Amino acid sequence: MALLVTCDSGGDRIPESLREPLAHAGWRNTFAGVDAVISSPASRLSLPLVDRDAHFASRIIAEHAGCELIANPFRADLVDVGRSVHHRNLFAPAIRKLPAKIRKSILSEIRTPYRDAVRRRVSGMLLEFPYVVHLSIRTFAARSASGQWQRGDVGLLYDPGRADELDWCLDLSDELYFAMPDLRVRRNHPGRGTNDSLTKAMRKHFYDVHYLGVEVVLNRAWAARPVRRRREVLRVLANAIREVTPEATPQAA
Template sequence: MSLDKRKVLFTCEHGGNEIPQEFNAAFDGAEGALTSHRGYDLGALDLFQKFANAPYADKAFYSTTSRLLVELNRSRHHPRLFSEFTQPLQEEEKRQIITQHYLPYRQKVEEQIHDWIQEGYQVLHISVHSFTPVLDGEKRKADIGLLYNPGREREQLFASKWRQEISRLDGDYKIRYNYPYKGTADGFVTLLRRKHTPEEYAGLELEVNQKFALGSPEDWLVLQNVLVSSCGKAL
């Protein structure tokens, strides 16, 4: 595809663990959860900002509101849209959260994609995430996950090219497809696929093991640079 007919979008749905002041009472005693992987994607915002500043990034959107307030990467009617801290709130309070924090973020992303498609561009959307090294006592066996829909050729091809470019720059990283989650699971990218044809829209989720953000700053910086550089080469 011609470079002048493609737009590249980066998003980060879980960049922070902020709670709006009016909902602080619902999170009394929740400091441990908010600072853990449940509250946000550790390191994801740092990595996202590297992508956002790359010369090939056409637009970037992020949120620093905690996923424990509302899960921006879940559909509106997903049973875990609200966490155990916000599920007990009154329906009016939940509507307020949806109106003020959920819809504005998702709508600006959707509107940007829609506008580009209307202008005749093909969109490549990369959603930046990180995952906890150990979940429920089980160690995750990957450094990098590339999540895509195997039924959409553009996504499959880009994931394959990106993996090759990462390995060319550093062959020590363990890269897995559709891990630690399936690329077709409920999520923002999955919704966007339903709204647009494979020719109009390709969406991938990048998942990076949080052990890098928790470990050596030098190793973490190296990985960030490898991912940003390899993505550019794969485009």
């Protein structure tokens, strides 16, 4: 199966080489309080520092879809590896206040290796298969910044101008409707697939080949619940992904 799952935001580590420079620069390591934040009901409404639920979901999806997973092991509050280097939300406010030398080190230690690893894996898969479906897994806050409830359980973010991505997302929406009618699947919500992201960057890099990049974003209203039902929903989602991504025949050498 020419399918790759990635997770940008589920890591909980700090690179060893950055610990001392960050401490000397006055960056406060808030990780000690993350567990309490994650376990509280309010964490289902907003995004935590460490999106462990995205990491959990990506593991379950990759396992049951039978594909490879590349996950960023480092904390997303150091740098959002899915953003371009000029995006205003590349760094969290606390990191933006640090010296430029430290910010450059964060990029070279975290962002660059992760994106290079994804790019190399997609390149390798395209040498073997005629197409690759790349799914980037994230969660989104149950409430918007204005306090409104976010509608939908699963969002599929894609470029509507790319017919292959549109068709794949339509097929997955139909498959999920028949498999789990109560699951609310929305396309290009709560964001747009053409917004700044890792999949957008990969589309630009692999513009002349059959690369499909889709962000699968999960509403934290249910994604953060430590119950069996969450695992069951993720299994259904993974099985549907497998059904609409037929086995690709390896290309002749």
